[in-house]
Amino acid sequence: MHAVLPAPADHVVHDGPSGLLAAGPWRLTSAAPVLATVERTVRDLFDPHLGARLVPAGSAQQAAEIRLELDASVPARRRALGVAPDGTSGPADEAYAVSVRNGAIVCRGRTPAGVFRAATTALHLIALTEPDDTLVAQEFTDAPHYAWRGLLLDTARHFVPLAEMLRLIDLAALYKINVLHLHLTDNEGWRIEIPSLPALTAGSAGSGFYTVDEYRALQEYAASRHIVLVPEIDLPGHCAALRAALPGLPPAPAPPGLAGRFPYTPPLDLADAGTREVVRTILADVCASTDGPFVHIGGDEAVGITAQGFATAVRELRAMVRELGKRPLAWQESSRAGIEPRDIAQFWVDPEMMDLPDTEEELAQRPDLAGAGFNGAFLAALKWFFAPSADDAQRVLDGGGMLLLSPQSHLYLDRRYAPEVAPSGRTEQAATLGFPSYRPRSVRYIAGWDPRSHALPEERVAGVEATLFAENLRDFEELATLLLPRLASVASIAWSGSPDPWERHRRMLGRHSRLWRERDLPFFPATDVDWA
Template identity: 30%
Template sequence: MNVRALPGTAAPGPIETSIDTSLPPEGYVLYCTESGIFIRGGSEAGIFYGRQTLDQLGPDVPCGRISDQPRFGWRGVLLDVARHFMPVADVLRFVDLMAFHKLNVLHLHLTDDQGWRIEVPGWPRLTSVGAWRTESMLGSRQHGIHDGTPHGGFYTTAELREIVAYAAERHVTVVPEVDMPGHMQAAIAAYPELGNGFDGPVRTSWGISPHVLNLSQETLDFCRQVLDHVCDVFPSKLIGIGGDECPTDEWPGGRELQTAFTARMAEHLAGRGRRIYGWDEILAGGAPEGAVIAAWRGEEPAEVAIAAGHQVVCCPDVKLYLDYRQSDDPGEPTPVGTLLTLEDVYSYEPPSSPLVRGAQANLWTEHMESLRRVEYMAFPRLCAFAEVVWGPADRDFAEFSARLTEHLGRLDKLGVNYRPLSGPRPADGRDGAPGHPRTLEDRLAELREMTAELR
């Protein structure tokens, strides 16, 4: 951001806006003068971001000139609505908070073993059965504690279109994900013929189900129908098909079967003018041409994807998984994963390559049963992430921290349930929902083993 301050306060009144195609599409120039306020944007998106900056400056806008543009085109957040369903109003609220921080991609994780959240014409049991589980786990899966309370919900097609339209008005692209061929127990619970002999309920435990899709022609046709409906609802050029954490024990072959499956889904989506967006596991055996890789298993998969010529969205778990604990304070709610502080997020830097589209912070909601819990885990770390993907590579955490105090006042006015910088409050804890903290060393060793297939 280039800022030039001038004496005085900008005059109140209408804001004059205009398109200036000499600017980058998401760039803007904001002039605040004693005669008025003017925003020039490279597109409507640029004007929108100029307005966000103006909103953050508050009512007494100082005179000056601000020239600004983002460093990355993909400034994303994954929101997992499969593990805990989030009502439409809460999703729209989250979109508003994203837009306020100039984040522009909502990766919506719509299906998993623990719940199916999207209706599909001709497959009613996906929502009448697959969208509901009899109970949920309390705390990390290692403790085996369940709450005995049914949980569920799904989005109608009309509701999904509402989310897409609302986000588009705020220059946020919704990238849908229907995970396949693993993480499919909810669908198989609804239609056992899609599986490999499993005839049971939607999964109530966290973790990875061993029950995956069979790869019969009928099941492949089911997947194509699901993706066709997703394409009808979501205009995003990228469609997420997951591909992560897929056990092969139920198949007569090995990992090459998943590679062939992914290629078929990519071919089908190409016929709809779309490209696949998949987790870095699809690199094993060779990802389809044109696939965009969400590199999550540490930082190595991004380099592997780049070397293979694939575009990459960087979301390494040890840097950008916002379900990971924020401190070692015993009052943190369900502390899992490695320690990921505000400074850890702020210090993350994606690899320098033209194939890196940007980065994405992920909010997996096994331990976030409400929007308030999501906000607590997301903010202010998402504020730090927003600067990583918008601002320059040369950043200073002390300078950011000084500005953050004022920004938290803005979040207070918006009613955001952010984590205080001083640490968790008594009400932030989750009694009876114990966590499972990990050391960074242990996690890195695990990641090296997990990604050995990519070397």
């Protein structure tokens, strides 16, 4: 039984073996000149797993072939739903086919992206088969359900250096993720160089930021793996780092009675001409250095701004990004500023998803919240603040926009692992790693999420994006442990459009620990997964 993830929709096994030993050796080839870059990238991606089993380019050594081919006859199967992150709207550009027959593995796609997706399927097939086993003759064909399949990484709160980020891009590519969303700015840090405003990163030498050259290098590396980078400049709230670097910007008008109730950083006032000039300068530099068509403007949790001030801010931010030649994306709260048909709002929360207790007795039964210092007054304030989120999705639908699905309940991978799935010796890690105010969950719970459960018209879903915010992350090991194994499950749902049956998925997922070990990637060995 193969362990390819995402599991291909169509898998046909033919009678008899293919004559191919998983041990190889293997020769990677491509005939079409347009696939030269794909071949180089695939070779790099295969290297940690096949090593000497993959013969060097140009070697005369006898070896079985892994052949990359462009083939317009690959079945489209379906048009990917949602928004293509590279700005195109063509059907089935990632459709692929893999055949294991006649002494070769042939990876075919309608486009170079499809060929690359086929190659990652072939890698799973070879690397997750015991080296002394013979591959059976078989064929896979598939295409994605959602065109946008993303991963958000919070580099503002925990900076991820370039070398570590490249490792994460490779991991994303292994599971057919095609968007890397970088949360680059927040209260805790500003992580992208703005040449026109060097003060924004002047104090970040020790904590880190991406220079313009590093940002371009990230985009090029991701693009070679058919991943589009989307930068996020989170405004008008979450702006403490910006205010510290550029003091003197006036606060946005605050709702009456808010002052003194609890501390917050005043959001930016985009009605102020000087603030608009600063923000436009920032966005101009970001848009100029971004290859992809999207720039995320934030728009979430703008505590301490009037409804009118928030609406003005979001409209100004959208207009600036459009004028600078990019397409704006924002969190779901942006719907309160109005929605037009081309707008995309990233859906992450509703009151039910907040999962907050109603009484002191219920709070006492939630050690995750009590341990984080929650009390009745703070819970009441949170419920009041998030109450409007109940209507955000409908506002987007009513305005003709689209929703990018990132529900906190399942796709926020900074959620702690449930104590009941913690293996021996990892109980403390399960209890401390991750955001403390989310209810801990098992891997099965995350892997069981169904996009259809939100009862949204499928044609209005832009795609699916997992997130990993970093309020309390300390290092790369913790980051990878929160991602794995859950990222592989979410990526499978995003590609297939629905969850796999759990018993099959848990067996397949367990075999992928071999890939992570070969890449020296830490993971959480939850006991609800059947580890090989």
